[in-house]
Amino acid sequence: MAISRRRPTSADVAALAGVSRTTVSFVLNDRPGANISATTRERVLEAAAELGYHPHASARGLAGGKSHILGFVLRQSPEQVAGDAALTETLRGLATAARTAGFRVMVEPLDPLDGSYEDLLRAQHADGIVVSGPRIDDRGLATLARDGFPIILQGSLPGISVPSVDIDNISGARDAVEHLIGLGFRRIACITNAPLAYTAAQQRLQGYHEALGAARIPRDDRLVAEAAFDAASGHRAMAGLLAAGPIDAVFVASDVVAFGAFAAIREAGLRVPDDISLVGFDDIALAAFFDPPLTTVRLPAFDLGLAAGTALLDRIAGRPVPDRTLLPTELVVRSSTAPSKAEVTRPTN
Numbered sequence: 378m379a380i381s382r383r384r385p386t387s388a389d390v391a392a393l394a395g396v397s398r399t400t401v402s403f404v405l406n407d408r409p410g411a412n413i414s415a416t417t418r419e420r421v422l423e424a425a426a427e428l429g430y431h432p433h434a435s436a437r438g439l440a441g442g443k444s445h446i447l448g449f450v451l452r453q454s455p456e457q458v459a460g461d462a463a464l465t466e467t468l469r470g471l472a473t474a475a476r477t478a479g480f481r482v483m484v485e486p487l488d489p490l491d492g493s494y495e496d497l498l499r500a501q502h503a504d505g506i507v508v509s510g511p512r513i514d515d516r517g518l519a520t521l522a523r524d525g526f527p528i529i530l531q532g533s534l535p536g537i538s539v540p541s542v543d544i545d546n547i548s549g550a551r552d553a554v555e556h557l558i559g560l561g562f563r564r565i566a567c568i569t570n571a572p573l574a575y576t577a578a579q580q581r582l583q584g585y586h587e588a589l590g591a592a593r594i595p596r597d598d599r600l601v602a603e604a605a606f607d608a609a610s611g612h613r614a615m616a617g618l619l620a621a622g623p624i625d626a627v628f629v630a631s632d633v634v635a636f637g638a639f640a641a642i643r644e645a646g647l648r649v650p651d652d653i654s655l656v657g658f659d660d661i662a663l664a665a666f667f668d669p670p671l672t673t674v675r676l677p678a679f680d681l682g683l684a685a686g687t688a689l690l691d692r693i694a695g696r697p698v699p700d701r702t703l704l705p706t707e708l709v710v711r712s713s714t715a716p717s718k719a720e721v722t723r724p725t726n
Contacts, residue, residue: 385428385429385430386430387401387402387405387430389428389430390405390421390424390425390428390430393424393427393428394417394420394421394423394424395420396417396420396421400413400417400421401421401425404417404418404421404422405421405422405425443504443693444501444502444503444504445479445480445481445504446480446481446482446483446502446503446504447471447475447480447481447482447483447503447504447505447506447507447686447689447690448482448483448485448494448497448498448502448503448505448506448507449468449471449482449483449484449485449506449507449509450485450487450494450497450506450507450508450509451464451484451485451486451487451509451510452487452489452508452509452510452511452512452515452575453486453487453488453489453510453606454486454488455486455488456607457486457605457606457607458486460606460607460608460633461606461633462632462633462659462661462662462663463632463659463661463676463678464678465678466678466679466682467509467531467678467679467681467682468482468484468682469679469682470678470679470680470681470682470683470684470685470686471507471682471683471685471686472682472686473679473682473683473686474682474683474685474686474687474689474690475686475690477690478690480504480690482686483497483502483503485497489512489514489515489574493517494506494508494517495517495520495521498521498526498527498528499526504527504693505526505527505528505529505689505690505692505693506526506527506528506529506689507528507529507530507531507685507686507689508528508529508530508531508532509531509532510531510532510571510575510577511530511531511532511533511534511537511575511576512534512574512575512576513534513574513575513576514574515534518534518537518539519537522537522538522539527689527692527693528540528689528692529541529542529685529688529689529692529698530542530543531543531681531682531685532575532576532577533576533580533701534576535576540688540692540698540699540700540701540702541700541701541702542681542684542685542688542702542704543577543681543701543702543703543704544676544677544681544703544704544705544706545703545704545705545706546577546580546581546584546706547580547581547583547584547587548584548705548706549581549584549658549674549676549706549708550580550581550582550583550584550585550588550628550630550658550674551584551585551587551588552584552674552706552708553584553585553588553628553656553658553672553673553674553708554567554584554585554588554589554628554656555588555591555592556656556672556708556710556714557626557628557654557656557714558588558589558592558594560626560654560714560715560716560717561716561717561719562625562626562654562717563594563625564600564623564624564625564626565585565589565594565600565624565625565626565627565628566600566601566602566618566624566626566627566628567582567585567600567601567602567627567628567629567630568601568602568603568604568611568614568615568618568627568628568629568630568634568635568638569581569582569601569602569603569604569630570604570606570629570630570631570634570658571603571604571605571606571631572603572605573603578603578630581630581658582601582630585601585628585630599621599622600618600624602614602615602617602618604629604630604631604634604637606631606633606634607633607634607637608633608634608636608637608640609637610634610637611629611631611633611634611635611636611637611638611641612637612638612640612641613637613641614634614637614638615627615629615637615638615641615642616641616644616645619641619642619645619647624653625653625654625717626653626654626655626656626714626717627653627654627655627656628655628656628658629655629656629657629658630657630658631657631658631659632657632658632659632660632661632663632664632671632673633659633661634657635655635657635658635671635673636663636667638655639655639667642655649669649713650669650712650713650714650715651715654672654713654714654715654717655671655672655713655714656671656672656673656674656713656714657671657672657673657674657713658673658674658676659673659674659675659676659678660673660674660675660676660709664709664711665711667713669711669712669713670711670712670713671711671713672708672709672710672711672712672713672714673708673709673711674706674707674708674709675706675707675708675709676704676706677704677705677706680704681704684702684704688702
């Protein structure tokens with residue numbers, strides 16, 4: 378029978394280095410203000426390396442007053458998070474920022490109708506949190522902000538005094554719809570990326586309305602449908618719009634939702650872009666390889682996570698953070714949009 382090797386302890390490190398366990402704790406937890414010479418510090422580090430000793434994470438947190446964990450709270454159900462194709466790059470950016478300061482990232486998917494994330498901070502499971510996809514009905518966020526906990530919004534929420542790192546949703550959506558208007562379309566529908574309780578969904582819808590207004594195209598709320606992050610909701614929304622009347626083009630405020638809209642268009646015997654031009658939002662990896670390749674609004678997902686993580690680390694360290702950081706988007710034109718047939722066949726003078 379195999380005998381498991383005993384895990385080295387701080388007492389073993391102390392014995393090998395010839396110091397007290399308190400000194401070992403101060404050195405390995407980098408306790409500020411500890412009066413320890415460089416020679417002693419080096420001896421402790423060498424002993425720990427020789428023994429293969431790593432401080433227990435919970436004990437280290439208690440000793441240093443920090444967990445060295447950044448919480449990443451997603452205001453979506455686990456199923457919705459699993460279908461979020463842009464999340465991987467955002468999380469990679471956040472983790473990159475965390476590692477530069479010796480932190481790790483804990484992901485907490487939280488259905489907006491179930492549960493709270495307040496204990497992540499109050500019980501010191503995390504030193505700070507990034508809240509992705511804030512909702513206007515999030516009362517817990519206001520309470521944590523009032524109590525001074527380190528929080529960064531990945532998104533925005535009016536009336537909450539918390540630094541925000543976001544993309545320019547309004548401008549990105551406006552660019553998408555202006556592209557469709559420039560192709561000669563006037564009856565343009567919109568499918569939101571999420572329920573309008575989410576501020577990002579509100580902002581992308583605002584960009585849609587602003588583009589129509591600038592082109593003097595009358596607003597028609599019958600051409601707007603809500604989705605809920607996933608392709609299935611996009612399919613339902615598109616099917617409902619098609620059943621309500623003719624549509625020339627559609628702006629879908631999420632690529633994943635747009636894939637469901639594609640399916641509904643095809644099931645109705647229509648083709649993209651021959652019968653309906655379609656623009657998405659996010660530019661996820663699959664967008665360029667769809668059939669036809671998707672015209673979409675590219676958001677800098679990695680940079681968004683990196684900026685949010687950097688801002689949160691600054692907040693935890695007590696460094697100043699801008700109230701609002703906006704990252705630009707870019708319209709990527711592919712084959713899912715084409716000039717309106719009416720525009721193409723219009724006689725020239």
